Structure formats: C-alpha cells, structure tokens
Amino acid sequence: MSSPIVLRSTAPEAADVEALVVLLARDSESGSVKGSAHVLAASTSTVAEELADAVAALGLIGKAEEVATIPAPPVLKADVVVLAGVGADPADPEAVRRAVGAAVRATKGRARVGVLAPSDDPSVVGAVAEGAALGGYAFTRYRSTDPEPEVTVLVAKARAKALRDVVERAQVVTEAVTAVRDLVNTGPGDLTPEAFAEAARQAAAGTKVKVASLDLKALRAGGYGGIVGVGQGSPNEPRLVTLSYTPSRPAAHVALVGKGITFDSGGLSLKPPTGMITMKSDMAGAAAVLHTVLAAARLGLPVQVTGFLALAENMPSGDAQRPGDVLTMRGGKTVEVLNTDAEGRLVMADALVDAAALEPDAVLDIATLTGAQLIALGPRVTGVMGTPEVRDAVVAAADASGEQAWAMPLPEDLRQGLDSTIADLTNVGDRFGGMLTAGLFLREFVGDTPWAHLDIAGPSFNEGSPWGYTPKGGTGAGVRTLLGYLESRAR
Known part of the structure; x- marks a missing residue:
C-alpha cells in the first residue's frame, strides 16, 4: 500500500x-x-x-x-x-x-x-x-x-472538486504502483507461479475484475508450448492467469500481456551467479498488468481490459528444456530453442496468441525482456516497439505520466536472424540489436492486431541508490504508462 x-x-x-x-x-x-x-x-x-x-x-x-x-x-x-x-x-x-x-x-x-x-x-x-x-x-x-x-x-482550496479528483486518482495510481513494488521485492521462494496466481485472485476479490487460471494440465491440453517448456525444469508448475474487466458500453477493448518469470536462473543456459541476484524481478511485467487492470476497474474507466499473466519459473534440472528442443506454441507455430535464457519471449508468445484472438482494439505487452534494453537505453528508459500508431501513443502516455520511454524501430533486416533450418523460428537472433530482435519475435504472434511491446528490463528494478520517488529495488515501472494509455482510449 x-x-x-x-x-x-x-x-x-x-x-x-x-x-x-x-x-x-x-x-x-x-x-x-x-x-x-x-x-x-x-x-x-x-x-x-x-x-x-x-x-x-x-x-x-x-x-x-x-x-x-x-x-x-x-x-x-x-x-x-x-x-x-x-x-x-x-x-x-x-x-x-x-x-x-x-x-x-x-x-x-x-x-x-x-x-x-x-x-x-x-x-x-x-x-x-x-x-x-x-x-x-x-x-x-x-x-x-x-x-x-x-x-x-496543503492547498488553498481543498474543497475544489478538481483537486479532490486528482488526489483520489493519485491514491489509486500509487497504490497500484506500490503493490507492484511489493510483488517485485518479494523473495522468489514466496512468489512461485502458483502463489502469484493466488495473489492475483486475492487482489481481485470484491472488485469488478474476474480471474481465471490455467494449471499445468490445462496448459498442456491447450497447446501452450512456450509456458510449459519454460516451466518444466521447476517443481513449481507454471500458470496462465486471465483478468477481465468489462464495463458497460466500453469505448475500446485493450488486452495487456505481462511476463511473469518468478525467478530466472537462465535454465540450462545458466546465468552467472551475479546475473541471478535481481532475477526475482523478472515478473515485473505481469505484476504491472495485474495492478493496472485492478486500477482501471477502481477508476471506473470506460474501457474493457483483459490482462494475461504468463507465469513460470525458469530453472535447470533433468526435466528442463534443452538448447535444440523444438516447442509447438499456442496457435501452432514452432520455435527452435537455441538459448534457454531467452525464455520470456516464449511465455509471452503463448499469451499474445490468446490476446490477439480476442480481436481487441490494441494489445500491449510489458516485459523485463532483454539485457539489450539496458545497453541501448540505460536503466531508466523503457523501449517501446510495435505498430507505429500504438507505439507512439504508448510513448505519449509515458511522457504524460512522468515515466521515461523511447520509440524504437523493428528493422526488417533483423528478422532473418530468427530463421530456423528446422522450425518456424528460433528464439534468439543475431548478437546485435537484441532488444529489437526480441520485439520482432513477439510480433510473429500478434498477427495484424495493433500492438506495442514495452521492454522494462532496466526501469523495473533500481539496483542503485534511491532517487526522486524511486526506491532501491522494485519500482512499479509501467503502471502509470499503461493506465495513461487506457485513459487515452477512454477519451
């Protein structure tokens, strides 16, 4: 709170x-x-x-x-x-x-x-x-x-309706941001995929948001090869949580997809020990989606919002997926896994297929997806890719909310780096332009749906000293941007 x-x-x-x-x-x-x-x-x-x-x-x-x-x-x-x-x-x-x-x-x-x-x-x-x-x-x-x-x-005219309204909105928004910070700061042993799904159910209790969850058996039956593949190395089974907020006569329908890797060891493509220290934060995108949907409902926004939380723990074991495995994703595309540490795009791809199938006016996905985001934009600026109109609207929403974001391209010449000799795609491309290649990979799963991808790998977790209103640790990045975008659709 x-x-x-x-x-x-x-x-x-x-x-x-x-x-x-x-x-x-x-x-x-x-x-x-x-x-x-x-x-x-x-x-x-x-x-x-x-x-x-x-x-x-x-x-x-x-x-x-x-x-x-x-x-x-x-x-x-x-x-x-x-x-x-x-x-x-x-x-x-x-x-x-x-x-x-x-x-x-x-x-x-x-x-x-x-x-x-x-x-x-x-x-x-x-x-x-x-x-x-x-x-x-x-x-x-x-x-x-x-x-x-x-x-x-302290103000001169506290009874002014305009001031009461902005303070009430600030309370809703900041409670959403700090709830995300709490989830990101929670130890990964206490926030497994199952525990995250239960936290979502409890947070939505008594609100206008409906929650549904698919367990491992349902994920296998539904052909969610990315989520199942990433999660199979862990004894903590994966989940796909769907949140639905449907006001009367909505002005638009927006689907939100969040990456929820509750801990990322890298899998068999193991990270170095220092690279794992902050990997409890690899679920920050899913946390942002959860609390954005709940905040939209609290604010009574006249926008239908469907959220997807793609939850898994990426661990090495005798059951873990291997480099060289081929996954059949939700919707039928096949992906050759070349690096098990490029797992976020695999769980996101499954959820994006479900999001696009709803035929919403726009799909936004948010993820701590690539270290390349940090190299390109530093620890405070979100990279935004996607359909130009939606991408630019997201950047505008970020600017208006006080979050830093930058529009990035999706160069077609990088797409060939995802070609596989045995499957439809590989899960990694060439070394350079890694943030953009990850965006190109996700684009394969949204079809013609207007879409934007937010890479918050740096902004989601502050490893340095506190600054401004940003503490050390989880920051709650993305919530204000997503809410601002939803409010723009409401207008």
Missing part, C-alpha cells in the same frame, strides 16, 4: 504534522532561489521570511534533487522543515513528483508529513500527491521498519 493522502486547506502554521515539505524553485537566469512569495505559495510572510533566511544560510539554490532538513521555525507546529529543490519550473509535474518524493524519503521515521503544494493547479497537486505517496513507500514484509507516513497535501 502507498502512503495515505489527505487534502487540506490548512495554513502551514496550523498544520498538525511532524515534518513540513516546502519546494524551492531555481531561477534559470540567476541560478539562485526564486523569491519566497513565489516559492512558498501558501505561507504567511513571516514563515516565508524565516525559511528564506535558512535557504540563504545553507546556500540552497533550488536545483533538482537538492534536499535539506532544518529545525522548524517557532511559528510552525512541525518539528522540522524539509526544503526540496524542484528546478527551474515548479509547474512541471514530473519535477514536482521527484522533488516531493525525495523530500518525503528524507522524513523517514515521522508518522505525519505535510507537503505545501507550490500552486493549486490540479496537475501540480496531483503530482504532489503521487510523489509523496511513492516517496514514502517502504517494503515491510520481511522486517519491522518505520511505517509509511500519513501525507497531508
């Missing part, structure tokens, strides 16, 4: 909080902090003046990610004030999200946190709420730790 968010028009002096977050904007011309009346929009002149003195004494300039904690002036009930730089544009929602997230992270151990919104613009207030909730996230399953704080967003 994300931090609970409360919206109030209380003046900062009267706010009953332990820590008060105030954003500082940098003057792009002088490089100094802008005037206190602008930065501290809802403060009295006394508070503004006292904090302005502290800003000057500390040499703060309001640059992005700059955070300083100071004792609160006597006029405040708060114990401390956290000053956070937002950069040159305090109206930029993503800059606000990151600044607030970084500031709330700095309040660790304090139960009540107030954030002074820099304006009453709904997009800014929504960003404040999202940044605060995501920045206050803590994964507590395996150890006792400081609880997530209750966050109060």
Whole structure:
C-alpha cells in the first residue's frame, strides 16, 4: 500500500504534522532561489521570511534533487522543515513528483508529513500527491521498519472538486504502483507461479475484475508450448492467469500481456551467479498488468481490459528444456530453442496468441525482456516497439505520466536472424540489436492486431541508490504508462 493522502486547506502554521515539505524553485537566469512569495505559495510572510533566511544560510539554490532538513521555525507546529529543490519550473509535474518524493524519503521515521503544494493547479497537486505517496513507500514484509507516513497535501482550496479528483486518482495510481513494488521485492521462494496466481485472485476479490487460471494440465491440453517448456525444469508448475474487466458500453477493448518469470536462473543456459541476484524481478511485467487492470476497474474507466499473466519459473534440472528442443506454441507455430535464457519471449508468445484472438482494439505487452534494453537505453528508459500508431501513443502516455520511454524501430533486416533450418523460428537472433530482435519475435504472434511491446528490463528494478520517488529495488515501472494509455482510449 502507498502512503495515505489527505487534502487540506490548512495554513502551514496550523498544520498538525511532524515534518513540513516546502519546494524551492531555481531561477534559470540567476541560478539562485526564486523569491519566497513565489516559492512558498501558501505561507504567511513571516514563515516565508524565516525559511528564506535558512535557504540563504545553507546556500540552497533550488536545483533538482537538492534536499535539506532544518529545525522548524517557532511559528510552525512541525518539528522540522524539509526544503526540496524542484528546478527551474515548479509547474512541471514530473519535477514536482521527484522533488516531493525525495523530500518525503528524507522524513523517514515521522508518522505525519505535510507537503505545501507550490500552486493549486490540479496537475501540480496531483503530482504532489503521487510523489509523496511513492516517496514514502517502504517494503515491510520481511522486517519491522518505520511505517509509511500519513501525507497531508496543503492547498488553498481543498474543497475544489478538481483537486479532490486528482488526489483520489493519485491514491489509486500509487497504490497500484506500490503493490507492484511489493510483488517485485518479494523473495522468489514466496512468489512461485502458483502463489502469484493466488495473489492475483486475492487482489481481485470484491472488485469488478474476474480471474481465471490455467494449471499445468490445462496448459498442456491447450497447446501452450512456450509456458510449459519454460516451466518444466521447476517443481513449481507454471500458470496462465486471465483478468477481465468489462464495463458497460466500453469505448475500446485493450488486452495487456505481462511476463511473469518468478525467478530466472537462465535454465540450462545458466546465468552467472551475479546475473541471478535481481532475477526475482523478472515478473515485473505481469505484476504491472495485474495492478493496472485492478486500477482501471477502481477508476471506473470506460474501457474493457483483459490482462494475461504468463507465469513460470525458469530453472535447470533433468526435466528442463534443452538448447535444440523444438516447442509447438499456442496457435501452432514452432520455435527452435537455441538459448534457454531467452525464455520470456516464449511465455509471452503463448499469451499474445490468446490476446490477439480476442480481436481487441490494441494489445500491449510489458516485459523485463532483454539485457539489450539496458545497453541501448540505460536503466531508466523503457523501449517501446510495435505498430507505429500504438507505439507512439504508448510513448505519449509515458511522457504524460512522468515515466521515461523511447520509440524504437523493428528493422526488417533483423528478422532473418530468427530463421530456423528446422522450425518456424528460433528464439534468439543475431548478437546485435537484441532488444529489437526480441520485439520482432513477439510480433510473429500478434498477427495484424495493433500492438506495442514495452521492454522494462532496466526501469523495473533500481539496483542503485534511491532517487526522486524511486526506491532501491522494485519500482512499479509501467503502471502509470499503461493506465495513461487506457485513459487515452477512454477519451
């Protein structure tokens, strides 16, 4: 769960909080902090003046990610004030999200946190709420730790419907993102395919989302050769979970497919030990799909959404698939397995066939698919491939939500690298352009359906230090982009 968010028009002096977050904007011309009346929009002149003195004494300039904690002036009930730089544009929602997230992270151990919104613009207030909730996230399953704080967003007109609406949406969105973080951070021994399927069933209980699950026997009978093949090396049997949200008179039907490799050892094409450390996160795509569908239902979006979670554990054993095996996929295509560590595309292919068979308006798949994504785009930028119109709409949704994504091509000259001498396809192509080749492989299973593929191998798991509202570990990448795309279809 994300931090609970409360919206109030209380003046900062009267706010009953332990820590008060105030954003500082940098003057792009002088490089100094802008005037206190602008930065501290809802403060009295006394508070503004006292904090302005502290800003000057500390040499703060309001640059992005700059955070300083100071004792609160006597006029405040708060114990401390956290000053956070937002950069040159305090109206930029993503800059606000990151600044607030970084500031709330700095309040660790304090139960009540107030954030002074820099304006009453709904997009800014929504960003404040999202940044605060995501920045206050803590994964507590395996150890006792400081609880997530209750966050109060301080604005001038808390009763304004537009502000209430954006904060309510922020609560739904951030709860979805943090639920994904929880799943990604869970130890793989506790999140087997069967356990994941059960977690999906429990999460959907009492909602408008219906859940169905295929076990190993049903997968074999249905010809899901990719999911069965990848999962056969593990004693933890694979699953294919389908989530269905069907509002009345939907404006569109979108199918979402998520890769759910609950642990990826590489199979017989074994990864090196250091390469396995973060492989509990190889189910981040399926987690994003699960909680996107649930969030769409909570928001009441007038879009039919069908989600597919392709769940398996990729392990080496005497029963594991071998390099050289030929799999018959759902729908009949055959794939020669050349590398058992290119397993995600095999489980995704089966689910994509089912998704395309529904004839939706669009299919989006999301997966921690290739290390090549990290090489090409780094750890924070999602690669998006597919039908140009859908691909570009997904990138636009990412931009609007504050997630970083980049449109990538699917060069036809790379397709020949997937040719097999004995089957319809191989599961790996040439060495170069691996992210694009993986996209070309998936394209083989969607036919003419409008489609986009999101490779979140890097953005799904932060191996470095926390930054902005992003913690170390699972990030919840993709949820805001997928929801934004669904909302665009609703419009």
